[in-house]
Every structure is written in structure tokens, then in C-alpha cells.
Amino acid sequence: MSAETAGLARPAALRPLLDLVLTALEAGAQHRGGPLPPGGPELIAGQTRLALSIQHDQDALLRLTEFLAFGTADPADPACAAHLHCPPLALAVAADLAVSALNPSLDSWDQAPAATGMETALIAELAELVGFDPAAAAGVLTTGGTESNLMGLLLARDQVLGGEVALDGLPPGVRPVILASEAAHFSVQRAAALLGLGERAVRTVRVDRELRMDPAALAGELRAAVRAGQRPIAVVATAGTTDTGAVDPLHPAAELAAEHGAWLHVDAAYGGGALLSDRLAPLLDGIARADSVSLDWHKFGWQPAAAGVFLARRAESYGSLARRAAYLNPADDEQAGYPSLLGRSLRTTRRADAFKLLVTLRTLGRKGLGALVDACHDLALTTAGAVVAAGELELHCAPVLSTVVFRYRPAGAGPAELDRLNAELRRELLRAGRAVVGRTELPGTGPGRVRLKLTLLNPYATPADTGALLAAVRAAGQRVRGPGGEQG
Numbered sequence: 001m002s003a004e005t006a007g008l009a010r011p012a013a014l015r016p017l018l019d020l021v022l023t024a025l026e027a028g029a030q031h032r033g034g035p036l037p038p039g040g041p042e043l044i045a046g047q048t049r050l051a052l053s054i055q056h057d058q059d060a061l062l063r064l065t066e067f068l069a070f071g072t073a074d075p076a077d078p079a080c081a082a083h084l085h086c087p088p089l090a091l092a093v094a095a096d097l098a099v100s101a102l103n104p105s106l107d108s109w110d111q112a113p114a115a116t117g118m119e120t121a122l123i124a125e126l127a128e129l130v131g132f133d134p135a136a137a138a139g140v141l142t143t144g145g146t147e148s149n150l151m152g153l154l155l156a157r158d159q160v161l162g163g164e165v166a167l168d169g170l171p172p173g174v175r176p177v178i179l180a181s182e183a184a185h186f187s188v189q190r191a192a193a194l195l196g197l198g199e200r201a202v203r204t205v206r207v208d209r210e211l212r213m214d215p216a217a218l219a220g221e222l223r224a225a226v227r228a229g230q231r232p233i234a235v236v237a238t239a240g241t242t243d244t245g246a247v248d249p250l251h252p253a254a255e256l257a258a259e260h261g262a263w264l265h266v267d268a269a270y271g272g273g274a275l276l277s278d279r280l281a282p283l284l285d286g287i288a289r290a291d292s293v294s295l296d297w298h299k300f301g302w303q304p305a306a307a308g309v310f311l312a313r314r315a316e317s318y319g320s321l322a323r324r325a326a327y328l329n330p331a332d333d334e335q336a337g338y339p340s341l342l343g344r345s346l347r348t349t350r351r352a353d354a355f356k357l358l359v360t361l362r363t364l365g366r367k368g369l370g371a372l373v374d375a376c377h378d379l380a381l382t383t384a385g386a387v388v389a390a391g392e393l394e395l396h397c398a399p400v401l402s403t404v405v406f407r408y409r410p411a412g413a414g415p416a417e418l419d420r421l422n423a424e425l426r427r428e429l430l431r432a433g434r435a436v437v438g439r440t441e442l443p444g445t446g447p448g449r450v451r452l453k454l455t456l457l458n459p460y461a462t463p464a465d466t467g468a469l470l471a472a473v474r475a476a477g478q479r480v481r482g483p484g485g486e487q488g
């Protein structure tokens with residue numbers, strides 16, 4: 001290698017740096033000693049300022065990596081179980097390093113010859129996994145469910161209202177609405193705003209205790225929308241709600257959407273992982289009736305972020321996103337057989353995020369990944385049983401996928417006190433660097449809705465690990481409550 005190119009990401013230059021990074025990752029994790037660094041935001045902010053105070057230091061990579069590792073909430077620690085934040089597989093991380101080093105960009109074939117073909121092949125495999133005809137479907141890798149939901153609703157708007165909407169905006173007098181459950185992801189509202197429909201264009205549909213959309217309520221909302229002179233353009237069904245993993249009734253959603261000429265978008269950002277498991281895949285029966293689907297392999301798929309996927313059942317529905325950019329996909333190149341993925345994405349420069357997932361699938365297969373999904377599901381069932389068996393803990397509902405929703409509930413505490421106790425005990429565990437437990441609120445109004453959740457995505461965590469986590473929750477609850485209950 002010449003001196004002039006020594007700084008570029010060639011293997012010879014990378015090897016010693018990688019060694020250093022791995023050393024720093026180990027040192028940082030050891031220094032942390034738990035699922036997250038102790039101390040609250042103020043302490044971490046001070047440590048961050050200190051870490052960044054180095055200037056032109058040869059050791060910046062070592063020192064900052066060590067600090068990053070120290071200051072991380074480590075999803076590989078079994079006590080880090082708050083979010084859909086998975087521990088990535090070593091295999092996938094190594095594959096992603098190859099992508100970083102080579103830096104292919106999928107906006108034109110001449111920046112990514114092999115990656116273009118690999119993404120196309122992965123999209124066909126995933127289309128088949130959800131039950132689409134892979135020859136008719138199309139899709140793209142995305143930054144995640146947020147972008148995929150935006151794409152689904154963009155296609156819904158343009159397909160249902162006509163492609164002119166993409167060019168001229170909404171015609172006067174048309175009031176499009178989107179139907180999604182109260183437990184749907186907030187990115188649905190965000191997408192409605194970005195698409196010029198306004199957040200209030202999302203009509204929310206009632207859910208049951210498990211947070212599944214009530215199909216009778218969906219039918220009622222659709223009728224009410226039509227009566228009010230609104231045009232239902234899309235029904236969003238969630239396959240795996242963020243909080244409980246509940247799967248909306250997909251067949252009724254498909255029937256009702258079709259009855260109203262509306263698009264069906266299935267947000268399977270979490271539940272898509274269930275498709276890998278023979279045991280859990282039947283929960284998503286009906287997903288093949290969707291017009292579009294969101295999947296997220298950086299959740300229930302053990303990929304480093306970002307590994308989102310958007311799928312459309314019919315490639316033609318992509319019409320309004322097609323683009324001809326003279327410098328990227330000239331028509332004569334396409335006629336000469338050079339493929340272009342430019343019109344598949346909202347983005348231009350785009351990382352080869354398909355690669356790590358392909359490496360994972362080719363190594364472990366659907367079966368191997370499915371075994372990891374099953375391990376997390378089993379752990380959730382066992383942990384839910386432990387919640388029920390423990391005193392002072394109350395299970396909200398049986399786990400659907402890999403999430404356990406519960407709360408600390410000492411005898412004699414009223415709804416408002418329970419909310420305060422659960423919120424505070426979670427922060428106490430964070431401050432101590434003991435555990436990262438999720439906190440959410442059930443839909444509705446008034447006190448008594450705060451819940452804790454364990455989102456179990458570590459397939460190597462054990463019932464002993466989650467048992468210790470539940471014991472830590474209870475002990476923190478007792479400390480926060482004090483010996484005298486409310487007065488304590």
C-alpha cells in the first residue's frame with residue numbers, strides 16, 4: 001500500500017484498528033460492569049464532555065470507543081430489556097463491517113453492482129416469506145419501520161387517490177383518512193403529516209386489553225368516516241404492537257379495507273420476526289393480503305440497525321416513486337440491461353443494509369433464526385409465569401411474542417400511587433446502572449395505566465436472568481415506596 005492511500009479502509013489499514021476497537025470494547029464493557037453506566041443523565045453528560053475534550057489525539061479511536069462502550073445501554077446484557085433493541089449477532093456485525101469498508105451505494109448500479117443484485121434477491125425472498133408472489137412484488141431496505149410506514153402510506157395515497165396527487169397535491173374537497181388502532185406506532189400519524197394529510201387524518205380504532213384492534217370498531221370507524229364525507233385511503237394493521245406484541249385481526253382488516261377501496265398496510269416491524277418461527281408464524285396469517293408491509297430486522301432479527309424492509313405486493317403500485325435522474329439511471333443504460341433501484345426508495349445514497357441479513361440467512365437459515373425467535377418467546381412465557389407467581393407483581397396479559405407487560409403492585413396502593421411507584425422504580429434502576437426496564441402507558445385516560453415491560457430479545461438470556469430482573473424491580477419498588485407505604 002502506498003503512503004498516500006494508507007488512510008483508506010483497506011484490510012491492511014483496518015486490521016490493527018479493528019484490534020484496537022475490540023480491545024476498547026472489552027475495556028469499556030468491563031468498566032461499565034452492568035447493563036448501562038451508573039448515574040443519571042447529568043453524570044453521563046459530564047463524562048461525555050470530558051471524553052470529548054481530547055484534541056488531535058492519536059488514541060482518539062481507542063479512548064472514544066472505550067467511552068462509547070462504557071456509556072452504552074448494552075442489549076447483550078440480559079438486564080437490558082426495555083425496548084425493541086436487540087443484541088446484534090457477531091456474524092451480522094462482521095458482515096456490516098464489510099459494507100462499511102466497501103461503501104456501496106444502491107442509488108445506481110455503477111456504485112453497487114453485486115449489492116444491487118443481492119438486495120433484489122433478498123427482497124424476493126422476504127416477499128415469499130410474507131406470502132407475496134415474489135415475481136410480482138417489489139420492495140426496498142429502509143432505515144426502519146418509521147420509513148417503511150411512510151412509504152406504505154405514500155403508496156396508499158397515490159394509488160387510491162390517483163398519481164396526480166403526487167404531482168399536484170390533494171384536490172380541493174377530498175378529505176383522506178387513515179385508520180389505525182390506538183396502539184399503532186406513532187409514525188403513522190407522523191407519516192400522515194408528512195404526506196400533507198395532517199395528523200388528524202388518522203382515525204384511531206379501539207383496542208382490547210391485549211392491545212389488538214377491535215374489528216367491529218374498525219368497521220364502525222370506516223362507516224363513520226364515510227358518513228362524515230371522508231375518504232378512507234388506508235387501514236394500518238399492526239402485526240406485533242410495540243408494547244405487547246399483539247397482532248391485529250388481519251383477515252377482518254383485509255376484508256374491511258377491500259370493502260372501502262382502501263389500501264391495507266401491515267406494520268410488522270416487530271411481529272415480522274414471528275414469520276421465522278414455525279410455531280409463531282400462524283399468528284400472522286392473513287399478512288399476504290396486505291398491499292404493503294413493514295418489517296424490521298434490527299428488532300426481532302438480531303441485525304445491527306438499520307435493517308428495515310418495505311414490501312409492496314404489486315411492483316406497479318410503486319409508480320409515483322419512479323424517478324429518472326440523468327446522472328444515475330439514464331434510459332439508455334436501462335435499455336442496455338443496467339438495473340436501477342433508484343425508484344424503490346425515498347433516499348438517494350443508500351447503504352447495502354441487505355448484506356448482513358443475507359449473510360445471516362445463508363448461515364443460520366430461516367430455521368436457525370426461528371430457533372432464536374422461539375427461545376425469546378419461551379423466555380417470555382416463563383417470565384410471565386414468574387410474574388404471576390411472585391408477590392407484589394401484576395401481569396397485564398399473556399405474552400404474544402417476546403414482551404412481558406406488568407407492574408409493581410403492593411397491596412393497598414391506589415392507581416395514582418402505583419403510577420408514581422412504577423415510574424420511579426424504573427428510574428432508580430437506571431440511575432443505579434442495575435437494569436433497563438421499559439415503561440409504557442395503556443391506552444385510555446386517568447391514573448392506573450403505567451406499566452413496566454420486558455422486551456425479551458436476547459435469545460441467550462435465561463429464566464434465572466429474568467428472575468433476577470423481576471427481583472430487582474420488586475426490591476426497587478419497595479425502596480421507592482419506603483416502609484410506610486405512601487407516607488414512606
Ligand SMILES: *Cc1c(COP(=O)(O)O)cnc(C)c1O
Nearest residue numbers: 144145146185242267269270296
Ligand atoms: C419500532 C416500531 C416502528 C418504528 O420502527 P423504527 O425501525 O424504529 O423506525 C414502527 N412500528 C412498530 C410496530 C414498531 O414496533
